[in-house]
Amino acid sequence: MKLKSTADVVAYLEAHGELLRIQDEVDPYLEMAEIQRRVYRETGPAILFEKVKECTFPCVSNLYGTPERAKLLFKKTYGAVQAVVGAKADPMGLLKHPLGALQAAFTAANGLPIRVPNRVAPVMQAQCKISDLPPIVSWPMDGGPFVTLPQVYSEHPDHQGNPLKSNLGMYRVQLAGNTYETDREIGIHYQIHRGIGVHQKLHQAQDKPFRVAVFVGGAPSMAFSAVMPLPEGLPEVAFSGLMAGRNFRYTRYKDWTLAADADFALIGTLQPKPKPEGPFGDHLGYYSLVHDFPCLEIETVFHRKDAIWPFTVVGRPPQEDTTFGEVIHDLTGAVIPTEIPGLKAVNAVDAAGVHPLLLAVGEERYTPFAKTDRPSELLTLSNAILGKGQLSLAKYLLIADAADQPDIHDIPQFFRHLLERVDWRRDLHFQTETTIDTLDYSSAELNVGSKVVWACTGEPRRTLAKTPPTLDSETVCAVVDAGILAVKLDPSEEYMKAPQELEALISNLEGQVDVDAFPLIIACDDPEFLAADFNNFLWATFTRSNPSHDIYGIGAKTEFKHWGCSGSLVIDARFKPHNAPPLLEDREITARVDQRMEEQKK
DSSP: OOOSSHHHHHHHHHHHTTTEEEEEEEBBHHHHHHHHHHHHHHTTTEEEEETTBBBBBOEEEEETTTTTHHHHHHHTTHHHHHHHHHHHHHHHHHHHHHHHHHHHHHHTTSSSSEEOOOGGGGSEEEEEOGGOOOBBSTHHHHHTTTESSSSEEOOOOOGTTTTGEEEEEEEEEEEEEETTTTEEEEEEOOOOOHHHHHHHHHHTTTTTTTEEEOOOOOSSSHHHHHHHHOOTTOOOOHHHHHHHSSOOOEEETTEEEEEOOOEEEEEEEEEESSEEEEEOOOTSBBOOEEEEOOOEEEEEEEEEETTTEEEEOOOSSSSSSHHHHHHHHHHHHGGGGHHSSSSEHHHHOOTTTTTSEEEEEEEOOOOOSSSSSOHHHHHHHHHHHHHGGGGGGGGGEEEEGGOOOTTTTTTHHHHHHHHHHTTTTSSSSEEEEEETTTTTTTSSSSEEEEEEEEEEEHHHHOOOOOOOOOOTTTTOOOETTTEEEEEEOOOOGGGHHHHHHHHHHHHHHHSSTTTTTSEEEEESOHHHHHHHHHHHHHHHHHHHHSHHEEEEEEEEEEEEEEESSSSSSEOOOOTTTTTOOOOOOOOOHHHHHHHHHHHHOO
16 A cells, blocks of 8 residues: 555554544644653554544644654565665665665656646645644744644755755744734744755845745655755655655646645745744754744645644654654665765764764774874764764764774763773864754854864773762762763853853862763763763753863863863753753643543543
């Protein structure tokens, strides 16, 4: 069965025992999201909300709640797509396995889009208003209802009507709130480095109206393609055809291209003047705040007669979008060494919000006749990584030598491996006054921050400790893991005073902490929180710190413009005045869902 619509997906998952139907009326304001988060945490099934308060459309969530369920949706094409992707990593492999080459060729044929007349495009069966769509709000401070699984489609101004010159991205869409005109305007939030931004700039340069469409639902391959880090020149709609095992169908309406099989299509013209968008609970575990972003003036909203609205909940990882990352890595992992020779593997750490922390393993081949403990080629690889697509959004890049066999997927082990070997005097390399992820509020200025590389190679140089050091009675600390010590430091009312506060802490710790036993010290609000779970350490440390401003050290020294320290590295991971607020559930909604679930058990 080829899945063309969300209704197809719902029927398919139900037939495989992967669907929960909720027939009682559920409120789209916070309650549906609370249910989604709980079911996801229990690795539960997809959820069909049959009756949504004050809305005629049913909604479905948790479609991709587990890697197994996501792969089930692409059961007949997954292996073939892997073969196509793998061909780039190992083109000779297809010649050695002709059956695989034949399968890949047939799969590649599905990449060509097919145009269909309006009358046979299911998405054009009916029309509605923006206010008719499910007004789903996930977090108490969200600025309004958002589309959380959107497929935002745009085209090159010189190739309008040609899907092979298009961009499809999952950029969040705000349906109402702020100063948007009801049923006439919606907000589209996209970050730097995104394909739609390239198209917008080209349209502006040619003084052409920028037509944009937002698709929701349809073939599940469309949602996956919208988040795939595809090489430049390979359109997402073509990749969608490969994953669906069925060519992307499209139709034209006036100056817009529509995905014929989508459940919904919101079409409009991007306005030159932006409007305030947000706040929105985001995947770093905080709210992204109100900022000016492009505004889409709506032409019309089309939908299928049997349309179902798919949604997800974004928040501190892990959430449903974690599955996207796992499946994407499974599909594309073999390509990484071909993109950057010498790079063996990367891991964008989900628990740290994905972009803030990137782990990498590479080869040291510069001096095979005289192996040293000084990273060399690893630094060249680091520059290539930080200049590559979405990898360039990494804020902390930790890279180790493949010859020393670090395990990139065992994250605590990787930290132990690095902390045993790193020399903080020379193995830290900063990029300052550079771009960072738009959603990252560790810097006081939007889009501007810093990056740092930690590199290591060679034999261990120290033995890490797990036993807490004996400190003075006023210092509260906890051991996060071997070599990592969390120390309480009161919040700073004024960020400009942070350097003096850290200097005082460092002065106090000198002589009390064995710097070889604990080469990494985290100044934080709650040491016990960081020590309770390694994921807490990853989240608090790497989402709340800006390397250039928040890294300090015992025995710090700048020599010939290179900063390093002879003792422990100290990171200020306290919650700071410019940090965005963390995501917290509404207590009243939590109690309501508790009661609902108790009633279901009776």
